[in-house]
Amino acid sequence: MSLPLNTSSTPKAENAYRVMVVDDSAVIRGLLTRMLENDPKVSVIESVSNGEIAIKRIATLDVDVVVLDIEMPVMDGLTALPKLLEAKPGVQIIMASTLTRKNAEISFKAMRLGAADYIPKPTSSGELTKADDFKYELVEKVKALGRVARTARHAPLPSGASATVAKTGAAGQSPAQSPAGKAADPIRRTTGGLYANKEISLRTTAIARPDILAIGSSTGGPQALFDVLGNLGVVSQPVVITQHMPATFTALLAEHIGRISQMPSKEGEDGEAIRGGRIYLAPGGYHMVFEKKGTDTIIRLNQEPPENFCRPAVDPMLRSLSKIYGSHLLVLILTGMGSDGLRGSEVVTTAGGSVIAQDEHTSVVWGMPGAVATAGLCSAVLPIKEMAAHVRQLVLRSAA
The missing domain is CATH 3.40.50.180 (Methylesterase CheB, C-terminal domain)
Structure with missing residues (x-):
């Protein structure tokens, strides 16, 4: 299912980075959305519960970054990843998962398939709420990869954002x-x-x-x-x-x-x-x-x-x-x-x-x-x- 867009009291910069959050837990989606929405240069425009819905929705949306959970019903993150990249070329995808060896293996495979990065989630919503390091890492990675997406298509950046650290080609490409x-x-x-x-x-x-x-x-x-x-x-x-x-x-x-x-x-x-x-x-x-x-x-x-x-x-x-x-x-x-x-x-x-x-x-x-x-x-x-x-x-x- 798709959640209503988050209404944040944080004033948004012009051309804020546009993010889709994909996670089967409504609680986790809400927490991630609030963390991201607290930054004026980030706007969560969609929040959905599995990869299948994400693929359907992303084709109709202007999205810079997707935060994609690995373990989900209907369609998991690894299955959805190449389909999302095909539906929205240039979108930057961050794989999100709890810190297990199995999920680490899947994250490495996802990066070989085109994911830009990964972020390990704390194991519970209570830990997630208190995890300041996770909040910082999530927001900074979204903004850094948002710059990548915008610069690649020569789109305007949020007010005050710099383009000098973004790339125009994928890692490892000539x-x-x-x-x-x-x-x-x-x-x-x-x-x-x-x-x-x-x-x-x-x-x-x-x-x-x-x-x-x-x-x-x-x-x-x-x-x-x-x-x-x-x-x-x-x-x-x-x-x-x-x-x-x-x-x-x-x-x-x-x-x-x-x-x-x-x-x-x-x-x-x-x-x-x-x-x-x-x-x-x-x-x-x-x-x-x-x-x-x-x-x-x-x-x-x-x-x-x-x-x-x-x-x-x-x-x-x-x-x-x-x-x-x-x-x-x-x-x-x-x-x-x-x-x-x-x-x-x-x-x-x-x-x-x-x-x-x-x-x-x-x-x-x-x-x-x-x-x-x-x-x-x-x-x-x-x-x-x-x-x-x-x-x-x-x-x-x-x-x-």
Whole structure:
């Protein structure tokens, strides 16, 4: 069934992002709607109880973002997903589910089928009502992906919203495959210049032989990580990753990376010495930092306060690595909303290390990579399909 539109007392910005909520629980739909409607740049225009109704309704509505539950009667979210994308090309879909391994597996599959992101729901309506972190994440993801949808079709943004972090093509697509139909200028991509309406200056200092590769990512990150690590082959350096994800998801992500990569992959463990040719992922709920102990680099996990609203966060990882590796640290900042990784990258470049950012055209959200790129911290700003080859070239050339 379809619920009446929410009537919110929050004054709405002109051209507020338009959202459909799909969940079989009327209570949950109401809670999600109220959370979203409290933001002036978000308007919930439809609320329905299953995927079948959503498909019928979306064809007649101007919708930017769908928040789609996974487990529903009549038609579940995974079945509805491709049909929604076919009925409304360009709509951005966030999968929502309780935090179980089964639902995490389904969420990964959904992202491979075209979902833009996922959000883990608290297990009960009582927990949901009190979950401030969930409210923040939900609203911010809806707004970030709303910008994506609007920018792709050149539609106006809500009053005061910026378009500089939104993409015009799907993550992992080459520029030629992008709905925008035009490739990014390769000269500007590699040498700086005007990019995303901002001037980018690239660092031209020589890159020392990397002794470790660190990667930070968020929204759209799993697919970007699969692309980079699936094409990187075996390298002699350790690879350490902070991806914004909850615990069940990070364990599963490490397994998926291990399947597509030629290197072993696992969640990092406190006190573990990292080794070359292996991949270590920060566990959900913990910052992963590093310390030197004799000749070993040791993982330290902590639950210090979130940074940039995230735990794990990229910044503490980069700060700790910079102290150990200095100019021999190579950092990749991949797709993600917000600016986590910016302050850490400043520390990295000050110590002589190098930073490469994913370009806007292939990022789901050009927040994190856009922040480091426009701050002038990068030695290169590259499409995701070029990253693995570029890293291998740096390692092999520097080692020669």
